Every structure is written in structure tokens, then in C-alpha cells.
Amino acid sequence: MKTYLDCYPCFVRQALEAARYAGATQAQQRQVLDQVLDLLRQTEDGLTPPAIGDRVHGVVRRVTRAGDPYHALKQQATREALALYPRLKALVRESKDPLDTALRLSIAGNIIDLGPAPKYDLWEVVERVLEQPFAIDDQDELRDALRSGTDSALLLGDNAGETVFDRVLVEFLNQVHDLQIVYAAKGGPSLNDATLEDARAAGLDRVASLIHNGADAPGTILARCSPAFRKAFDTAPLILAKGQANYECLSDLGCEIYFLLQCKCPVIAADVGVPQGSTVLARR
Amino acid sequence: MKTYLDCYPCFVRQALEAARYAGATQAQQRQVLDQVLDLLRQTEDGLTPPAIGDRVHGVVRRVTRAGDPYHALKQQATREALALYPRLKALVRESKDPLDTALRLSIAGNIIDLGPAPKYDLWEVVERVLEQPFAIDDQDELRDALRSGTDSALLLGDNAGETVFDRVLVEFLNQVHDLQIVYAAKGGPSLNDATLEDARAAGLDRVASLIHNGADAPGTILARCSPAFRKAFDTAPLILAKGQANYECLSDLGCEIYFLLQCKCPVIAADVGVPQGSTVLARR
Numbered sequence: 337m338k339t340y341l342d343c344y345p346c347f348v349r350q351a352l353e354a355a356r357y358a359g360a361t362q363a364q365q366r367q368v369l370d371q372v373l374d375l376l377r378q379t380e381d382g383l384t385p386p387a388i389g390d391r392v393h394g395v396v397r398r399v400t401r402a403g404d405p406y407h408a409l410k411q412q413a414t415r416e417a418l419a420l421y422p423r424l425k426a427l428v429r430e431s432k433d434p435l436d437t438a439l440r441l442s443i444a445g446n447i448i449d450l451g452p453a454p455k456y457d458l459w460e461v462v463e464r465v466l467e468q469p470f471a472i473d474d475q476d477e478l479r480d481a482l483r484s485g486t487d488s489a490l491l492l493g494d495n496a497g498e499t500v501f502d503r504v505l506v507e508f509l510n511q512v513h514d515l516q517i518v519y520a521a522k523g524g525p526s527l528n529d530a531t532l533e534d535a536r537a538a539g540l541d542r543v544a545s546l547i548h549n550g551a552d553a554p555g556t557i558l559a560r561c562s563p564a565f566r567k568a569f570d571t572a573p574l575i576l577a578k579g580q581a582n583y584e585c586l587s588d589l590g591c592e593i594y595f596l597l598q599c600k601c602p603v604i605a606a607d608v609g610v611p612q613g614s615t616v617l618a619r620r
Numbered sequence: 621m622k623t624y625l626d627c628y629p630c631f632v633r634q635a636l637e638a639a640r641y642a643g644a645t646q647a648q649q650r651q652v653l654d655q656v657l658d659l660l661r662q663t664e665d666g667l668t669p670p671a672i673g674d675r676v677h678g679v680v681r682r683v684t685r686a687g688d689p690y691h692a693l694k695q696q697a698t699r700e701a702l703a704l705y706p707r708l709k710a711l712v713r714e715s716k717d718p719l720d721t722a723l724r725l726s727i728a729g730n731i732i733d734l735g736p737a738p739k740y741d742l743w744e745v746v747e748r749v750l751e752q753p754f755a756i757d758d759q760d761e762l763r764d765a766l767r768s769g770t771d772s773a774l775l776l777g778d779n780a781g782e783t784v785f786d787r788v789l790v791e792f793l794n795q796v797h798d799l800q801i802v803y804a805a806k807g808g809p810s811l812n813d814a815t816l817e818d819a820r821a822a823g824l825d826r827v828a829s830l831i832h833n834g835a836d837a838p839g840t841i842l843a844r845c846s847p848a849f850r851k852a853f854d855t856a857p858l859i860l861a862k863g864q865a866n867y868e869c870l871s872d873l874g875c876e877i878y879f880l881l882q883c884k885c886p887v888i889a890a891d892v893g894v895p896q897g898s899t900v901l902a903r904r
Contacts, residue, residue, distance in 0.1 A: 341636055341649055344657075349629035365625055373628075373661045377654060 337584040342603045343385045344376055347392050354396040354527070358405030371395045386555035386581045393526055393554070404525035406496075413448050413497025413528065414537045416458060424504045427466070435482075436475065438508040439596065440465050443615055445501025446494060446579050446598045449528070465598070471614030478594055478617070481574055482509075488516040490572035491544070492556050494579030496530040499538035502578065506543050518568060519544035523561075524552025529581075555581030558589075580604050587620050594619050621868040626887045627669045628660055631676050638680040638811070642689030655679045670839035670865045677810055677838070688809035690780075697732050697781025697812065698821045700742060708788045711750070719766075720759065722792040723880065724749050727899055729785025730778060730863050730882045733812070749882070755898030762878055762901070765858055766793075772800040774856035775828070776840050778863030780814040783822035786862065790827050802852060803828035807845075808836025813865075839865030842873075864888050871904050878903050 351372040355365045372392055379388055396405065404410075424441050431437035444465035447456045491506065493499060502519070509515040521535040530538070532548050540546055550562025556577070558566065569575070575593045577586055583595045583604065595618045599605035605612040635656040639649045656676055663672055680689065688694075708725050715721035728749035731740045775790065777783060786803070793799040805819040814822070816832050824830055834846025840861070842850065853859070859877045861870055867879045867888065879902045883889035889896040 341653055342633075344653055345629040345633040345636070348632055349626075352625055352629070369625055369628055370661060373657050377657045377661070 337384060337587050337604065337607045339379075339383055339385045339388055340603045340607075343388070346601075346603075347376060347385075347388060348372060350389065350527075351392050351396055354393055354405055355400055357409065358396060358400035358402035360396075360400045360402075364399050368396055368399045371399065384555070384557070385584045386553060387557050387585075389581070390526065390551075390553035390557060390560070397525075406525065406528040410496035410528050410530070410534050411537070413495070414500065414534060417445065417448065417497040417500035418538065420458065420462070421500055421504070424462075424501065425507075427462075428504060428508055434508060434512070435479070437466065438505040439475065439478075439617060440615070442498075442501050442505040442578065443596050443598055443617070445498035446596070447600070448495045448497040449579065449600060465615050468615050470617055471599070471610035472608070472616045472618040474594065474617055474619040477619050482513045482515065486573045487514065488518065488572070489574035489576060490518045490520060490568060492520050492549075492575065492577040492582050493522075493530050493535060493540075494582065495528050496534035496537075497528075498578065499530045499535050499540055503538055503540050503543060506540065510543060515574075517544040518572070519546050520556075520565065520568070521546065521548045522552060523548045523550040523565075526552045526554050529554055555579075555583075555585035557585055583608070592619060621668060621871050621888065621891045623663075623667055623669045623672055624887050624891075627672070630885075630887075631660060631669075631672060632656060634673065634811075635676050635680055638677055638689050639684055641693065642680060642684035642686035644680075644684045644686075648683050652680055652683045655683065668839070668841070669868045670837060671841050671869075673865075674810065674835075674837035674841060674844070681809075690809065690812040694780035694812050694814070694818050695821070697779070698784065698818060701729065701732065701781040701784035702822065704742065704746070705784055705788070708746075708785065709791075711746075712788060712792055718792060718796070719763070721750065722789045723759065723762075723901060724899070726782075726785050726789040726862065727880050727882060727901070729782035730880070731884070732779050732781040733863065733884060749899050752899050754901055755883070755894035756892070756900045756902040758878065758901055758903040761903050766797045766799065770857045771798065772802065772856070773858035773860060774802045774804060774852060776804050776833075776859065776861040776866050777806075777814050777819060777824075778866065779812050780818035780822075781812075782862065783814045783819050783824055787822055787824050787827060790824065794827060799858075801828040802856070803830050804840075804849065804852070805830065805832045806836060807832045807834040807849075810836045810838050813838055839863075839867075839869035841869055867892070876903060 351368050355368040372395055428434045428438050444462045447461040506517045519540050521532045522529045535546055549565040551560035553560050577593050577595050579597050597616050599614045602612045635652050639652040656679055712718045712722050728746045731745040790801045803824050805816045806813045819830055833849040835844035837844050861877050861879050863881050881900050883898045886896045
């Protein structure tokens with residue numbers, strides 16, 4: 337997805353928020369603001385929003401000298417999600433259509449996203465996403481792919497905490513569809529995106545082959561990813577990508593990817609072609 | 621009020637919105653964005669948000685060559701408010717405390733503000749503001765001032781459409797308190813602020829001495845106002861100021877002003893010291 341002009345106010349807002357998460361002083365916040373205004377003025381055309389966001393959050397990390405401003409928030413999100421884990425498992429177990437439920441839960445977990453909107457009630461979102469009709473639903477195509485003998489899939493993770501919801505999906509795909517999942521975390525801290533540490537805290541290492549993409553950037557900016565990850569990406573028989581930033585990075589790539597996301601941001605919703613707040617499972 | 625760092629994302633958002641209201645092409649919107657980023661990077665310390673907003677909207681008018689991007693919206697807002705005028709008059713007439721009702725209605729009209737949040741349901745806001753307790757209520761002090769023999773007051777207007785709600789207050793103060801009102805509109809277009817034309821369309825010329833402040837800027841930036849307005853301001857025995865921008869411009873001035881506003885913006889609400897969404901009648 338291209339960067340729209342409406343993304344710019346949001347970059348400035350996110351930079352200030354991230355600086356505060358990192359405990360920045362008032363003077364540091366001003367420094368972040370000034371450097372981000374300069375950076376935004378100088379961005380070349382053709383970058384995706386996560387590619388610009390990557391630079392914005394780089395400024396925050398440099399100015400605040402905080403290695404991982406969202407570290408505590410990520411741990412808390414994982415703890416909160418793990419507390420729901422038994423209820424999530426029960427929902428899948430008791431569902432008439434457990435694949436649909438597992439997919440919806442993984443998408444529900446995508447609300448744990450401190451980029452666009454920091455406030456949410458987790459269980460309320462779970463209940464909404466279980467009921468709400470998909471705005472785009474390419475589940476039939478995904479079911480065909482699962483039935484076609486594919487034995488492994490690459491799941492591009494998104495946020496810490498959301499990882500627990502993904503684990504429920506991974507376990508279902510393992511057990512029922514005999515699908516081996518390679519779960520890709522981030523190579524380093526960026527926003528509240530899950531790193532290897534966060535993915536392990538959610539127990540994903542016990543149910544998937546855990547890899548990282550080599551980049552401390554939001555989404556999956558292929559040019560920033562490691563050769564090892566690129567190989568996993570290029571050879572994966574099936575790719576599932578979680579969240580807005582992965583959509584923003586990969587939607588125009590031309591290779592087949594199933595995007596699982598909640599369209600929280602009005603700009604992304606318009607690009608996907610659905611109302612804001614939609615639940616989306618889209619093959620692109 | 622000083623400009624907080626959180627005002628900066630809002631300046632960028634407002635600039636894009638204003639450019640679109642002015643019918644800007646995509647290229648013009650990009651030009652507005654670039655020039656506003658430059659401008660924000662170069663603002664000196666100590667400016668109020670409306671003083672920066674003034675420059676931002678100046679960029680929009682220069683790039684789009686639109687004299688008054690909000691012209692049609694202002695006319696529409698005035699028409700919609702005039703359609704409610706008989707109901708507003710009836711509310712005051714039938715009220716047990718007609719001054720309280722007239723003040724609340726004038727504050728309710730302050731929702732017609734395309735700066736912070738462009739969407740609202742006008743009658744819903746009227747009903748809310750009539751019921752909602754004031755977060756700050758210096759009405760007793762204002763009643764004392766009205767009883768003390770003051771025979772005139774300067775009312776600093778805010779937005780087009782809101783003018784109709786102000787007219788209801790002006791008429792009540794005229795008739796019941798025998799108070800002559802000098803109503804100050806803006807000297808030229810800025811956002812959806814009321815100019816002389818907008819104030820006349822609301823019928824304010826029939827019930828008040830209508831003046832303009834000489835500036836095409838939001839709020840009341842005294843340094844930008846005409847000598848004639850400055851004289852009216854300096855000699856007014858009583859000043860009522862409508863809306864957020866007037867609060868932002870004048871709250872730290874040290875002279876006695878009654879501010880009537882809805883705190884729509886979280887930053888202003890925090891500065892006033894009330895929750896966002898509050899109804900405020902504050903003497904400062």
C-alpha cells in the first residue's frame with residue numbers, strides 16, 4: 337500500500353506517543369518532534385507507511401536511547417492474552433466451525449496494536465469479531481489450499497499478545513490440518529511488534545518453528561529482512577500475514593498472501609475497500 | 621494557552637482537511653503538506669495554537685488560491701442553525717432559568733466547529749448541553765456582573781452557525797438585562813469562523829452592534845487585530861469569549877474574560893483542567 341497524505345499526521349502522533357512510552361523528557365519529545373518533521377519533509381516517494389514508520393521509530397529510539405520503548409507494554413499484553421488462552425481454546429473446541437473460529441480469534445487478537453489506537457477492551461473485541469460478518473472472506477480459497485496437500489505455512493506475526501491468539505490458530509492448524517507452521521517474529525524491537533522473546537513468551541516456540549525476519553521494523557519490509565527470512569518467504573507454499581502493517585508492506589507485491597486483519601485505520605480500510613472496523617481475511 | 625506538542629499532529633490533519641474543503645488537487649494537497657511541515661519545523665516558541673493555525677491556514681489559502689475554503693460549509697451551518705432558531709427561542713422562553721438556558725445554548729452552538737472534529741448531531745448536542753452539569757460554572761460571578769449596572773458587553777464570536785445560538789443569548793441579554801452587545805466577527809475568512817457576512821446571515825446585525833476584529837485568523841490574536849477592535853476590547857466593561865480558539869488566545873492574558881466553550885479537544889480540556897467533552901463557563 338502506498339503512503340497516503342493522511343498517514344502524515346499519524347506519523348507525528350505515533351512519534352510523540354512512542355517517545356512517551358520510552359519515558360522521554362519534554363525536551364526529548366521536542367527533539368523527536370523536530371527530527372520527525374524533518375524526516376517526513378525529506379521522505380522520497382514510493383515508500384510504504386511501515387517503511388516511513390520504521391524511520392520514525394528509529395528517531396524515537398535514538399533520541400530516547402530506549403532500546404525497546406514498548407517492552408513492558410508487550411509483556412503486559414502477552415500476560416493478559418495468556419490469561420484468556422483457556423477460554424480461547426474452549427471457544428475453538430466447542431465451535432461448530434472450529435477453523436472459522438480459530439481464524440476469527442487470530443484476527444481478534446490483532447486489536448492489540450498500539451500504533452493506530454491504544455485503547456480497547458480485549459474480550460469485547462473477541463466477542464465482536466466472533467459475531468461480525470467478514471467484510472472480505474476468502475476462507476473458501478484458504479480451505480481449498482489446506483485441503484490441497486500443503487504441509488507447511490509461513491505465518492507472519494504482528495504484535496505481542498496477538499501472538500497468543502495466533503498460537504490458538506497454529507495449534508488448530510497443526511492438529512486438525514497437519515500443517516507445520518513457521519512463525520516469523522521481528523528481528524528487533526519496533527512498536528509493540530512481537531520479537532522472538534515475545535513469541536516465546538506466548539508459547540509459540542512449542543507449537544511452531546520460530547524464526548525472525550531480521551528487521552527491527554514494523555510489518556515485513558522485505559528490503560530490510562535477512563537473507564534467511566527472504567528464503568523462507570520465497571519458498572513458503574502458503575503465507576498468512578497478520579495485521580495492518582503486513583498488509584501495508586505486502587499488498588502490492590503480486591505474490592499470493594492471505595491477509596488476516598482488523599481494519600482499525602480509516603486509510604487502510606479505504607485502501608482495502610471496506611468500512612473502518614472491518615474484519616478481513618483477504619487473499620491478494 | 622501555550623502550544624503543546626500534541627497540537628502538531630492536529631495542525632497537519634487540519635491543513636489537509638482545509639485543503640480538501642478548498643477543493644485542492646492531490647498535487648496541491650502534497651504542496652500544502654510540505655509547506656506546513658516546513659512551517660511547523662520553523663515556528664518560534666511561545667506562540668498560541670491559533671497563532672500557528674493562522675499560518676497553517678494561510679498556507680492552505682495561498683496554495684489553493686481559495687479565498688474562503690469553508691464558505692459553502694459556513695452558509696450551510698447558518699441555514700441549519702436558523703432552522704432551529706424558533707425551537708431555541710422557545711427553550712429560553714419556557715425555561716425556569718432562562719439565563720442559564722441561553723448561556724447553555726450559546727455553548728451548545730460551539731459544537732459547530734470544523735477545526736477539532738467535523739462530525740456532530742446538532743440537536744443531540746443541544747439536548748446534552750442543556751442537561752450536562754457545567755465542569756466549570758462561574759455563572760454566579762457573571763450574574764453579579766450583570767446586576768452591577770454594566771450596560772454593555774463585548775461578545776467575541778466564534779463559528780458560523782454558532783452565531784445563531786449566540787443571537788438567542790444576545791436577544792435575552794438585550795431584553796431582560798438591558799445589555800447592549802457588541803458582537804465581534806472575524807476580519808476575514810479563517811476556518812469556519814464567522815465573518816461579518818456570516819454574522820449578518822444569522823441576524824446578529826439586528827440585535828447587536830456588529831464589528832470585526834480586523835484579522836483573518838482563528839480566535840482573537842490581539843497582535844493581528846485592528847486598532848479599532850483593540851480599542852473596543854480594551855474598553856469593554858464585560859467580555860464574553862466563545863469557543864476554544866478564543867480561550868487558547870486569551871486565557872493567559874490576565875484581563876477578566878468569561879469563556880464559554882465546549883472542550884472538544886483533549887489538549888485544551890487538560891489545559892482548562894476538565895474532562896474532554898466538558899461544558900465550561902469560566903471566568904479567567
